[in-house]
Amino acid sequence: MGTLMKKAQTFKLGKNPVVVFPVSAWEIVRARISQLEEYYQMSTSATYKKDIASARASKKQISSKALYKKLGLA
Secondary structure, eight states, X not given: OHHXXXXXXXXXXXXXXXXXXXXXXXXXXXXXHHHHHHHHHHHTOHHHHHHHHHHHHOOOOOOHHHHHHHHTOO
């Protein structure tokens, strides 16, 4: 975030300060905020927590090769 703040410029619009970002920097900020919002929604979901607990309790294992194939990465 430090490099993004270096790209920001601060102006005054009346009595209120206004921050101006280049579009490329704003897109990075927007993507990060969206990701954080998704993480928050997952962490507060009871279903998500229940699924994580059951997956951790399960002794079922899958190889990385099988996982890559299942996800379409291989």
